[in-house]
Amino acid sequence: MKVAHTYLPGGRWQDIEGAPGFLDAWAQWRREKADRMLVLNVPMQERNEENLSDAQVRWLLRQAAGGAFDHHFKTLAERLVELRVPDTVIVLGWEMNGITYTHRCGPDPAAWKTYWNRIVATMRSVPRQRFRFDFTPSRGRDAVPWTECYPGDATVDIIGMDAYDQPSGLSFDEQVTEPYGLQQHVDFAKAHGKAVSYPEWGLFRNGDNPEYMRRMLDWIDEHRPLYNTLTDYCPHGVWQCSANPRSSRIYRAALYGRGEQPAQVPTPPPAPAPEPTLTTEPAKDCSPPALAGWVAYWLGESPCAPFD
Numbered sequence: 001m002k003v004a005h006t007y008l009p010g011g012r013w014q015d016i017e018g019a020p021g022f023l024d025a026w027a028q029w030r031r032e033k034a035d036r037m038l039v040l041n042v043p044m045q046e047r048n049e050e051n052l053s054d055a056q057v058r059w060l061l062r063q064a065a066g067g068a069f070d071h072h073f074k075t076l077a078e079r080l081v082e083l084r085v086p087d088t089v090i091v092l093g094w095e096m097n098g099i100t101y102t103h104r105c106g107p108d109p110a111a112w113k114t115y116w117n118r119i120v121a122t123m124r125s126v127p128r129q130r131f132r133f134d135f136t137p138s139r140g141r142d143a144v145p146w147t148e149c150y151p152g153d154a155t156v157d158i159i160g161m162d163a164y165d166q167p168s169g170l171s172f173d174e175q176v177t178e179p180y181g182l183q184q185h186v187d188f189a190k191a192h193g194k195a196v197s198y199p200e201w202g203l204f205r206n207g208d209n210p211e212y213m214r215r216m217l218d219w220i221d222e223h224r225p226l227y228n229t230l231t232d233y234c235p236h237g238v239w240q241c242s243a244n245p246r247s248s249r250i251y252r253a254a255l256y257g258r259g260e261q262p263a264q265v266p267t268p269p270p271a272p273a274p275e276p277t278l279t280t281e282p283a284k285d286c287s288p289p290a291l292a293g294w295v296a297y298w299l300g301e302s303p304c305a306p307f308d
Contacts, residue, residue: 004029005199005229007041008076010048010102017075027083037227038085039134039199042076044093044103044115045069054107061111069115070122077123077131087130089227091199092119095162097137097146097180105149113151120155136160136199141180147188158226159189160197164236165212166205172215186223198228202236203244213238213247217254 006026009015015022023040030038045060052060063069080088093116096105105112120133135156137146150156163175163182176182189196201216203209220228230251234241238248 002033002035003037003039003227003229005039005041005227008043010043010046013046013069013072016043016046017072018079023079023083023085027080027085030085030088037089038087039089039091039227039229040080041091041094041199042073043101044119046102048102049100050102052102057102057104058107058111060102061108061115065111065114065118067118070118073119073122074126077126077129080131081126081128086128087132089132089134089158089197090123091134091136091160092116094136094160094199095138095142096149097142097144099143104143105146106144109144109148112149116151117155120151132157134158134160134197134199136162136197137180139163139175139181139185140178145180147180150188153192153194156192156194158197159185159192159194160199160225161185162200163198163216164200164202164204164231165209165216168205170206172212176219182219195226196223197225200229200231202231203238203247204236207235208244208246210246210250213250217250 004026006023008018008022026038026040030036044064045057080086093101093103093105093112095101096103096112098104099106116135123129123131133156135150135158137149137160139161161182165172165175170178174181186196198220203212206212231237232239232241234243238244238251
């Protein structure tokens with residue numbers, strides 16, 4: 001299966017509604033072949049990277065739980081259906097267990113879960129939709145255990161995990177066994193009868209780490225996620241980023257062993273590129289690079305690169 005993965009900007013509500021023209025190239029690519037998948041990260045709040053306080057987030061979540069923002073998600077759903085991509089995978093409110101985003105869960109998990117359920121119900125109410133909703137925390141405990149944010153089986157189709165090689169000095173075995181780590185993720189998904197995904201993964205605090213790359217590829221082969229997408233800009237990547245030559249050799253060896261030519265992925269219109277923070281992974285508005293087709297080749301994956 002071939003996958004293209006992009007992000008709606010979270011600056012203002014008009015961005016989250018899917019501004020006219022932003023999704024057109026992605027939708028066209030998806031429509032060209034029946035076996036393709038479009039994955040779309042959707043923020044749950046505007047001003048999503050403006051470092052709002054917990055008190056501000058708590059107030060917004062309580063508004064949201066009462067339905068104040070439902071209409072924005074109806075607009076997005078209608079736009080996706082109009083673009084004839086009604087089966088888009090929606091990665092809603094990703095990394096909610098952290099501190100980076102306004103759409104984080106920690107300030108009021110109960111209100112956050114109610115809000116998630118309202119969004120899903122609103123988007124599913126649009127005729128002809130077939131959306132799948134992906135609940136994707138970051139690996140580990142972070143600010144709050146991600147299990148406290150899980151909104152329930154009725155409104156989740158896929159349980160994902162963003163899994164970068166961090167913090168510094170943490171081995172891959174520790175990434176597997178830590179509380180709320182890779183093993184708990186797959187066990188939790190199995191217990192809830194859900195497919196797994198890895199919408200974001202890649203190198204990070206441990207630099208050019210071929211052992212991480214080898215082990216993560218093996219993990220993906222073992223657990224067969226619905227999809228995975230390697231983040232390919234520096235410091236995470238192995239294609240555009242020349243700082244990781246050893247890991248790149250491991251990745252390309254896996255990639256070139258598949259025996260088919262990949263499909264090309266679309267070039268979207270430009271959008272702002274957020275800067276990484278010291279506490280969590282960089283923000284994710286991104287597009288496939290020029291050579292993304294090769295990377296999309298491995299298990300249907302399309303790497304992320306920030307818009308310039």
